[in-house]
Amino acid sequence: MLKKISFAGPSITQKEIDYVVDATKNGWYETYNIHIKKLEKAVTSYLGVKFGIATQNCTLALHLATATLGLRDTDEVICTDFSWVATAYAISYTGAKPVFVDIDPDSWCIDPQAIKKAITSKTKAIMLVHSFGHPAQMDEIMDIAKEYNLRVIEDAAPSLGSEFKGQKTGTFGDIGCFSFHGAKIAVSGEGGIFVTNDEGIYKKASLLASMGRTDSKAVFWSDMLGYKYTIANLTAALALAQVERIDELVAKKREIFSWYYERLKDVQGLKIIKEKKDCKSNYCYPSILLQDSLSVSRDEVLEKLKALNIECRPGFPRMSRFPVFEARFPNHEAEKVEKWGISLPSALNLTREDADFVCDSLLEIIE
């Protein structure tokens, strides 16, 4: 039986175990939320932002973002067509309409020029994704937002540790959201965090995340329709241990990418997606684009790799094709990645031998 090469998975050490045991024993009574407070502090000081609210997952952090900005059913939000559907659903939960636009073929992040073309009188915000850990072009995006007076939400779910021009992703827009899902770089199984530099946004989001509760007029008083989105202390303890190791985790992901890059950079018939100028990627999901001139289809490649116990992922289907949405633009670059994109295994237990086996197998299949 060939060794299983997992697509994603964490690095867990004694530190994580100790923090979880500590939370189990001590995260009650007057210290019932101590690990949550520590997690929010650790993430905000790492990113260099003022405020953080840890949530049960990133999908909820994204909904908290769209709800806090007061989006509603007459509004449009310009959104990348290439992402996990949580990005767009977070817009739809408010009644606002996601308008899906194309991606930059070199980073698979939203194309700033496509944003410009999609702006209408109804546009209220831009929802971008730092796709697979690659930073979006934040200077151009923030310039457009300023010019047209649009809010910016960064779906930074997989990009903890990535940087654009030396500034951490998730800290450019009005709100940034990160995930600690088990398949991300720093994990707690389920978990996420909402960050902002704006005190007004932070205050409103805090109310919304905890049932609108203020205790201002009475104990158990609620001031607005709210949600129960805050994280569990036990979960926060695990996330905290991971965040304290983020530099090590980013270094490992970048090392994994370098193994693939070395082997695949000059191969005919595929393109490996590399960080662009001025960008530092955490390479959460190292990815390639096969050329449509190959004699095998992308799905055949995936099946053959799976038969060798190598777990890869196909590119996301364009969300604009989903039954709940509608397409306004064809988005040909996103279509190419949908058809020909592959994310390679980058679990944090991956070895150099594993990466070589993945490359050997891939090259044999596409030859």
Ligand SMILES: *Cc1c(COP(=O)(O)O)cnc(C)c1O
């Ligand atoms: C993982 C991911 C999410 C969702 O995160 P959860 O914590 O699983 O809710 C949202 N957007 C993107 C781009 C993601 O990769």
